[in-house]
């Protein structure tokens with residue numbers, strides 16, 4: 001009987017899984033019976049962002065945490081598909097740090113070139129999964145959101161690609177319930193225009209805090225204060241931007257920090273990360289993890305250790321993104337079809353432990369980038385995913401982090417070289433700090449918003 005494969009979520013990871021099977025089909029392989037379920041009305045996951053917060057039109061939790069004026073936070077050369085370059089999609093060199101809509105366009109471009117959309121049932125939410133040990137089959141119950149009708153589907157293999165940056169982790173702070181201004185989690189942030197002239201407090205010291213803080217600065221916030229739990233980000237911040245240790249408590253609109261300092265704020269943004277949450281999975285199949293580079297219990301970061309018919313894509317913290325999801329999807333595909341033979345439970349456990357040991361020894365961000373490159377190296381070596389120069393990409397990550405250290409407002413104006421095509425990225429017509437229009441059209445066609453260029 002033809003293998004039956006179910007995929008939950010059609011974000012970049014789910015799209016990678018569809019593309020992996022399509023690639024095999026193009027190479028003459030017989031491919032399984034595939035069904036993919038996506039609760040939104042389009043694919044793209046986080047990149048298919050919404051103005052809405054809270055619940056969508058069907059009462060479903062809003063998935064995307066992305067917002068207006070979100071520009072790539074890493075060089076696009078680090079995430080480029082090795083079988084579909086930016087040059088191929090755009091027909092010319094573009095800059096290294098495009099805005100959301102441009103990257104959304106790019107990931108859609110690859111799958112639209114093949115006939116894989118037919119596998120996806122949109123506006124269909126996964127509701128519950130059960131596994132029958134005897135028959136080794138999953139039963140997946142899904143809900144068609146427009147009609148509310150549920151149906152069951154049986155699969156031999158199940159891929160969970162629902163992402164893990166959608167369910168906010170929002171800690172409690174004493175007194176925050178009487179803070180008179182706006183309090184929101186980064187998941188619900190949609191743009192910093194309204195923070196112009198305001199004093200903003202961001203709790204957290206990772207990507208969301210940095211990006212929302214610097215967008216607030218760009219949009220004219222009076223001051224930006226970051227509050228960290230473990231360590232400050234330590235960038236050379238612009239004026240009126242400071243880092244403080246953790247908030248101990250709030251007293252009306254005053255935040256008190258653990259070093260004894262305090263400040264008055266108009267708004268608080270909790271940039272305190274996300275929870276891995278899979279409400280459609282029973283506890284014995286649901287990954288429990290913090291946002292780490294190597295979650296335990298997944299062989300090669302992909303195959304569920306206690307049930308090798310279950311696969312997770314994109315479940316780790318991400319330096320690499322789209323190309324890593326590809327490497328994982330190709331690997332998952334080959335495990336499903338038997339082209340990659342899995343070792344014994346004990347050997348898999350030893351392999352997981354080895355990676356966890358390496359992870360525990362990581363000293364800095366450069367080492368983390370190398371770690372994820374090594375992880376990709378192993379995955380890619382196991383399949384026919386077109387290899388690319390991982391050492392060169394690791395160096396790109398280090399260059400990028402170096403640029404951030406020297407110029408946190410200017411690193412997005414730098415150009416990096418593609419390891420796929422050798423193309424040096426174009427210089428964008430507008431410096432990131434001056435770019436107030438993040439649309440695809442403005443990005444591709446200008447004109448510049450740099451005052452010096454515009455007045456020439």
Ligand code: FAD
Nearest residue numbers: 009011012013039045046072073125126162163165314321
């Ligand atoms: P997602 O993109 O989260 O997609 C998961 C999909 O599953 C969604 O379409 C969702 O609707 C669907 N789904 C969820 N639950 C169900 C269900 N029960 N039933 C059916 N469907 C379901 N990466 C970069 O490379 N560069 C960046 O600049 C960048 N910026 C980011 C900024 C923010 C604010 C966030 C949150 C992430 C950012 N990322 C960035 C990382 C981003 O998560 C990845 O690029 C990528 O979107 C992950 O893909 P995914 O498919 O694994 O998950």
Ligand code: NA7
Nearest residue numbers: 165171203204205206207208209229230271272273274291
């Ligand atoms: P991350 O990268 O998971 O970071 C979460 C941050 O929140 C991190 O600095 C944590 O501090 C901090 N945190 C977590 N819990 C607390 C509490 N209780 N108190 C204070 N601070 C806390 O999430 P992001 O949203 O920044 O990024 C997620 C993705 O979005 C990422 O891939 C980007 O591409 C965009 P810690 O350092 O652990 O002490």
